[in-house]
Amino acid sequence: MSVVSRTNLARAALGPLAAAALIAVLSAGVIAPYQAYSVGIAAVYTVLVLSVGLLAGWAGIWSIAHPAFFALGAYFAAYGSTHDWSLELVVVAAVGCGAALGAFLGSAGARFSMLYVALLTLAFAMVSMEVMGQWTSVTGGDQGIPMEKLHSALGLGTVASAGTQAQYIAVAVAGIALGVAVLARPSALRMRLVAAKSHPMAARSVGIAPEAQSALAFAVSAAFASLAGVLLALVVGFVSPEPFSLVLATSLIAACVLGGAGTLLGAVVGGAYLTWAPTAAESVGVPQPILQGVVLIAALLFLPGGVVPFLGRLARRLFRRPVAQPAAAVEPPEENPVPVPPPPAPTTAEVLRLDDVAVTFGGLKALEGGSISVRAGETLAIIGPNGAGKTTLVNVLSGLVGAGRVAGDARYHGESLLKTRATARRALGIGRTFQHAEVFAELTVLENVLCTHRRITARHRARAVELLEQTGLAHVADRYPAELPFGLHKRLDLARALAEEPELLILDEPFGGLDATERTLLARQIVRQQQRGTAVVIIDHVLDDLFAVAHRVVAFDFGRPIGEGEPGKILDDPRVRSSYLGKGGVLEALPPRDGTEPAALRLEGVHHTYGGVTALRGIDLTITRGSVIGVVGANGAGKSTLGRIVHGALDPTGGRRTADKDIRAALVPEGRALFKTLSLQENLEVSAYAAGIKGAALRARLTETAEWLPRRLRDRMGVPAAGLSGGEQQIVAIARALMARPDLLIVDEPALGLSPAMVDEVYGRLGRLAHEGMTVVLLEQSLGRAASASHEVVVLHEGRMAVRGEPADPSFLARAEQAYFNGQGDVPATAARG
Structure with a gap:
């Protein structure tokens, strides 16, 4: 398989061929001299708009500094022509200087938000304009500087300014620039730029440094803008500060938006717009800024993607052929169940060892005393309730702790890991997935896998295709993630993590949100890695599937390891079991109920899906006035979705929510969400x-x-x-x-991240509300806590109501514990009772 396909080469040739045809028309005298001059200017602006549009579309950076780079090239050409510089020296000097300044702006701006990048480029543009006006010995100040002839050092002749020859050169360069951009589309350069823009954290995990990508993108873009400036000086024959004002900066952005940022034909449309907009404004009798403002507003309102993307969508809608829709259920060929390989021998070399690793965020200790080890071919499962420090631990391994301070010692193959940059850990052989499958939305499925390489070879493409076949994604290789269900996102995240055959694979909740078939397929993938000798670290709350592939389990709670053992025995540890099920504190007894309380809200047959992910299924629940209902389940069981439906903030996909017309509900979201x-x-x-x-x-x-x-x-x-x-x-x-004086209060994870003393205080205050007659729904991970503070408890498991009962029932807690871990529990016939 060739790295550059023949189809792509043919597309890239269209730009130069179109330029050659246009030059032939110009040389034939078919176009009037004035219009030929406008065509040359349009070619110059096409290169300039291309530089701005690709920077915005591929790297997500909108620059106000490009008029300065445009001016830089023009002044280099004018100054060089009067100081006996060759054409080649002018081009190299202008492009090189522009690229260096662009790299500086890109690397400096990468540390800030988009607003600060805009301010940084604005400041650069303003300083540049001041230099143009004051450095009269070079720029001629407000009077400008004439452009003379440029001789070629390679013996290609002399280029006279402000003539037909300069117009031909401008058109030719524009065609070549478009061809180069076509060749860049399937390249690693474009993929890594888009990946860094789409999801910086996920990009770091695959070895892409967003700061370096921003610097590179800005350097290339500035180089093209400077080249456009050289062409402008050749076509116009005179350089003065007037064309390079901030008005041009806003006009460039308008032209990019109008044509379509990141599209190649959009650059041609934008170049034509900049060239003929003054003539159009004059013909309709309005100032040019007004016309540009109206066009920009219209484009943003009615064509937000730009003219070219709109026409492309329209053409596909009119002329596309019917294609078979690849269903989410398309799976790889069925295989016989593969047994999990035995654990590695004690003499097997350790791949990873952590000793007393701690992570603090300000005064908050997210992780303390983290000590684990994993050998080649071993799968280590890390369990614990939400907020136990599990994700913080794997973020330490992949170098993505952000502002957290890390202490302790981490060794990878015996070498220190903590001082290694996050972007360098991929090269060491560490791959990871994310809890929510953080894929790159603007790259296809195949490109999501290929972007992990700095330079894409035929071998890399073959390996990527093989991975997609193994993970059941080959049939959607050319599709974008937005077109696919969540289960395929999970597979794509895994395929990307496996792209460079890691020696340590870190999986953050890989089973969450998957159906039974998808979980089976994922388990097979994990077994394949075990057979290859890969060390695997997995976090998950789906304990059945997790324990089925794990050799050893370490449990965490409150940021500390609390137990270690084999999958079949770890839950026998009282500390581990208590971390999930919790212990009820000494709380004030709830006001009694006599069974005659009216219903405040009913859910009948409620189910809900997010894309292809089923969050709730078949929920029948009646909440009576003045009661406290505890909804319990592991992370991902569907508690938050149920809470939002009870609140009314989320309409269920199916089923019915019925509430008293005078009921007022309020939701306290997970994580508090304070301002x-x-x-x-x-x-x-x-x-x-x-x-x-x-x-x-x-x-x-x-x-x-x-x-x-x-x-x-x-x-x-x-x-x-x-x-x-x-x-x-x-x-x-x-x-x-x-x-808001609610009648119904829904509180999502009220104890998350709190000390035991604060948990008691929060629950005590919720108990006071219950005594005052408020209806309360507690969404909790801790069964013991919910049981001690609720009239009734509902246990959710994988989106369905596994069991419901009263904590006072002696048999209920045993059934609830079983349902919590494996979903095996029957909802009594009285479940629908108020």
């Missing part, structure tokens, strides 16, 4: 404004809610939410929900 830069009082006020509460009513509601808060928070109403502890933030999040 960290706002004060405690401002967080409460935002909630009141959203509920339409203002003026005196707002002040009264603030006073009332503040009384519910502990004294230490009432005295700190002006403190930013970010300055509160995790437990205090949770209490504030509940108080924010109370500002």
Whole structure:
């Protein structure tokens, strides 16, 4: 398989061929001299728009600095022509200088947000304009500088400025530039640029440094803009500061948006627009800025992707042939079950060892005393409830802890790992997947796998195709992730992690969100890696499937390892079992119920899907007024989805939600979602404004809610939410929900990340609300905690209601524990009872 296909070469040749045809028409005198001059200017602008559009479309960087690079090339040409420079020296000097300055801007801007990149490029443009005006010995200042002839050092003759020869050169260079861009589309350069733009963290995990990609993209783009400046000087014959103003910067952005950022034909459309927009404005009798503004607004409103993408979609809709839709159910050929290889011998070399690794984020200890080891061919499972530190641990292995401070020692094949950059760990042989399958949305399935290589060879393509066949993705190789269900995203994430045959494979919740068939296929892939001798570290909450492929299990809770053992025995450890099921604290007894309470809300046959992922299935649930319902399940069981449906923020895919017309529901989301830069009082006020509460009513509601808060928070109403502890933030999040005076309060993971003392305080305050008659739904991972604080408990397992009952029932907790881990539990016939 060739790296550059014949089809792509044929497409790349279209640009130069079109340029040659246009030059032939120009030389035949068919076009009037003035129009021929406009064609030359349009060719110059095509190169310039191409440089801006590909930077925006491929790297996600919008630059205001390109008029400065455009001017740089023009002044190099003018200055060189009057100082006996050769044409080749002018081009090399202009392009080289532009590339160096572009690389500087790209690397500096990569550390900031898009807004700061825009400001940085704006500052560069303003400084450049000032230099153009003040450096009169080189630029001629406001008077400008004439362009003379340029002689070729290679014996190609002399190029006279402001003549037909210069116009031909401009058209030829534009055609060649388009051809080069066509060749770049299937290259690793474009794929890695798009990957870094689409998902910087996932890009780092496959060895792509977003900062380096930004610098490279800006350098190439600036080089093309400088080349366009050389062409402008040749075609016009005179260089002055006027054409390179900030007006040109905004016009360039408008031209890119109009044509279609990142498209090649869009650059031609944008170049024509910049050339003939002044004539069009004059013909309709409006100032050019007004016309450009109207065109840009119209394009953003009606053609947000640009003219060329719109016409492309229209053509595909009109002329495309019917194709068979590849269903998500298409699977690789069935195989006989492959037994898990035995664990490696104790003498097998260790691939990875962590000793007392700790990670802190400010004052928060996310991981402490993390010590694990894994040998070649061994699969180590890491389990624990949400917030136990599992993902932090694997982020340490892949170097993606962000602002966290890492201490301790990590050894990979005996060498220190912690000081190795994240982007270098892929080359060491470490591959990883992500919990939510962080694929690159703007790359095809095949390109998602190929982008892991700096230079793509025929062998790399063959290996990528082989991986797609192994993972059941070959039939969708040319599709984009948005066209595929979630299960195929998971497979793609795995294929990308396996692209360079890692020695250590890290899988973050690979079984989550998959159906039974997909989980079986994934297990086979893991077994294949074990047979190859790959060390595998897996995090997951789907314990049955996890234990089926694991050799050894380490359990974490509150950021620390609490147990280690074989898959079939680890849950016998009381500490491990307690970390999942929890222990009920000493809480005030709930107000009794007599069974006559009216229903506040009913769910009948509710199911919900996200794309191809089934989050809930067949949920029948009645919530009575004044009751506390605990909804329990492992991470990914469907609790948050159920909470959003109960709240009314999410409409179920199927089934029916019926609530009393006067019921007011409020949701406290997982993670609290406070506005960290706002004060405690401002967080409460935002909630009141959203509920339409203002003026005196707002002040009264603030006073009332503040009384519910502990004294230490009432005295700190002006403190930013970010300055509160995790437990205090949770209490504030509940108080924010109370500002609307709800009848039904849904609290998602109220104990997440809190110390035991703060858990008791939060639950104590929720108990007070229950005594005041509020209906409460607790979404919890801890069965023991939910049982101690609820009238009834529902256990969810993989989106279905496995069991429901009252904690007072002596047999219920045993059935609930079984349902929690393996889903085996029958919902009693009274499950639909209010």
